[in-house]
Amino acid sequence: MKMFINGQRRDASDGRTIDVLNSATLEFIDTIPFATKADIEEAIAAAKEGAKIWGSMACHERSAILFKAADMIDARREELARSLSTEMGKIISEARPEIRVAAQIIRGYAEKANHLYGETLTDYQVGTEKDIVFTRHEPLGVVACITPFNYPVELCSQKYAAALAAGNAVIIKPATDNPLTIMKVIEILWQAGVPGNVLQLITGSGSEIGDILTASPDINAIALTGSTEVGLHVAEVGARTLKKVFLELGGNDPYIVFDDADFELAVTGAVRGRCQNAGQTCCSPKRFLVQNSIKDAFIKRAIEQIEALVHGSPLDDATEFGSLISEKACKKVDEQVKLTIAQGGRLICGGKPISATYYEPTIIDTPADADISKDMECFGPVLPIIGFDTEEEAIAISNQTMYGLQAGVITKDMNKALRVASKLECGGVVINQSGNYRHLDQAFGGWKMSGVGREGVSITLEEMTQVKSYVLRNILQ
Numbered sequence: 426m427k428m429f430i431n432g433q434r435r436d437a438s439d440g441r442t443i444d445v446l447n448s449a450t451l452e453f454i455d456t457i458p459f460a461t462k463a464d465i466e467e468a469i470a471a472a473k474e475g476a477k478i479w480g481s482m483a484c485h486e487r488s489a490i491l492f493k494a495a496d497m498i499d500a501r502r503e504e505l506a507r508s509l510s511t512e513m514g515k516i517i518s519e520a521r522p523e524i525r526v527a528a529q530i531i532r533g534y535a536e537k538a539n540h541l542y543g544e545t546l547t548d549y550q551v552g553t554e555k556d557i558v559f560t561r562h563e564p565l566g567v568v569a570c571i572t573p574f575n576y577p578v579e580l581c582s583q584k585y586a587a588a589l590a591a592g593n594a595v596i597i598k599p600a601t602d603n604p605l606t607i608m609k610v611i612e613i614l615w616q617a618g619v620p621g622n623v624l625q626l627i628t629g630s631g632s633e634i635g636d637i638l639t640a641s642p643d644i645n646a647i648a649l650t651g652s653t654e655v656g657l658h659v660a661e662v663g664a665r666t667l668k669k670v671f672l673e674l675g676g677n678d679p680y681i682v683f684d685d686a687d688f689e690l691a692v693t694g695a696v697r698g699r700c701q702n703a704g705q706t707c708c709s710p711k712r713f714l715v716q717n718s719i720k721d722a723f724i725k726r727a728i729e730q731i732e733a734l735v736h737g738s739p740l741d742d743a744t745e746f747g748s749l750i751s752e753k754a755c756k757k758v759d760e761q762v763k764l765t766i767a768q769g770g771r772l773i774c775g776g777k778p779i780s781a782t783y784y785e786p787t788i789i790d791t792p793a794d795a796d797i798s799k800d801m802e803c804f805g806p807v808l809p810i811i812g813f814d815t816e817e818e819a820i821a822i823s824n825q826t827m828y829g830l831q832a833g834v835i836t837k838d839m840n841k842a843l844r845v846a847s848k849l850e851c852g853g854v855v856i857n858q859s860g861n862y863r864h865l866d867q868a869f870g871g872w873k874m875s876g877v878g879r880e881g882v883s884i885t886l887e888e889m890t891q892v893k894s895y896v897l898r899n900i901l902q
């Protein structure tokens with residue numbers, strides 16, 4: 426597929442390309458351009474012009490275009506879901522909701538934009554009695570949206586839809602392994618009427634071309650979802666031009682199971698929460714803290730549930746477990762499993778690749794001081810089970826990480842659930858299910874090294890604007 430630059434479908438100016446493979450089968454699907462510096466600079470220059478046109482268009486006109494795009498995405502849901510499933514090995518029963526959610530996100534921001542008001546100040550300050558001071562939310566200008574591979578359509582939509590609804594021009598840099606479906610979505614937005622210099626998309630390796638966007642003084646904000654390592658780099662480069670930087674980063678979320686929990690619910694939440702998207706979800710439970718009195722029974726039932734998972738083609742409705750994004754990702758999970766075993770973990774089941782990109786769902790009885798119990802985020806179907814005795818111990822292990830995205834607390838005692846939740850250093854706690862949850866309006870995001878800011882329809886639209894004060898001095902004569 427070609428890039429979207431200044432209203433045209435474009436190859437890289439030097440013709441360089443990258444292959445996109447089907448993650449499940451490693452078959453070739455298509456190529457994408459590897460943008461050059463000149464391509465990106467052209468997109469930035471076009472976006473500056475686009476921002477002027479789009480930012481001065483009436484809000485209801487912009488929203489009408491976005492509503493139309495959402496309807497068009499809904500109409501093509503099955504085709505887009507199959508494309509998503511094919512390029513990344515996400516099972517089709519998870520790909521369909523991702524496309525549905527993308528359309529909902531677009532509608533959510535378009536609706537909210539129609540009702541984003543400024544304020545009129547009071548005259549409580551002596552000397553301002555005859556003044557009127559009011560504010561308006563005005564666009565930031567050009568927003569770069571840099572997005573990860575794991576929910577390539579949903580997470581990208583959270584960014585471009587907010588930015589567009591607020592009146593900004595957008596340049597998207599999707600993940601390199603699986604950009605094809607989001608490119609089809611951007612084509613739909615163009616067809617719905619978003620001008621070609623208002624919404625653009627460039628492709629290429631983030632580590633090689635990312636700085637051109639991040640460092641540009643003509644990019645007014647960067648919205649990145651990705652790893653903490655990349656987030657830190659983008660924050661550093663972005664700071665040099667004092668642009669707004671929104672960061673949604675990695676996690677190593679605890680899932681705390683007390684012995685008074687609904688046992689079946691606790692095990693199902695663990696296995697399903699971890700194996701969704703083959704373990705490649707930022708807020709999936711990644712450390713399983715299980716009270717020692719039920720730990721053996723928990724492990725036994727988790728093995729049974731893992732063995733019952735239906736493997737097969739991601740495009741088959743019955744399949745419950747998909748592939749990892751790439752061979753490299755699969756090798757990394759394997760290395761992390763081996764390291765955990767070397768650090769005292771006892772392998773219970775799994776522990777090796779099934780094929781180049783499929784990894785066996787794996788349970789490891791894990792000591793609390795292993796890397797995986799602290800700062801090592803594992804993006805695969807791996808359940809490290811960490812025993813604990815007391816509530817205080819569970820809280821301490823949960824918080825012994827640089828991350829702080831979400832958490833799950835499983836107990837029938839609601840006082841205990843809320844008491845523990847209040848002590849967890851993270852952005853959200855799910856009671857009686859895994860933290861693998863995101864309401865579209867939720868102010869989603871993390872503490873500590875899991876990010877800066879929050880993202881969701883309730884909050885991001887406003888963040889994609891700047892507040893301007895209009896002062897009418899001595900107007901009340």
Ligand code: NAD
Nearest residue numbers: 572573574599600631632635651652655673674675676707
């Ligand atoms: P990644 O950090 O490797 O890449 C994310 C994006 O950044 C990609 O588009 C990549 O090309 C780009 N990029 C890479 N180097 C760059 C640079 N120097 N400058 C600018 N852009 C650059 O992440 P990934 O592997 O695609 O996604 C997995 C990670 O994302 C995990 O850590 C996961 O926890 C995190 N994540 C977080 C959330 C959240 O909401 N907090 C959601 C999903 C994923």
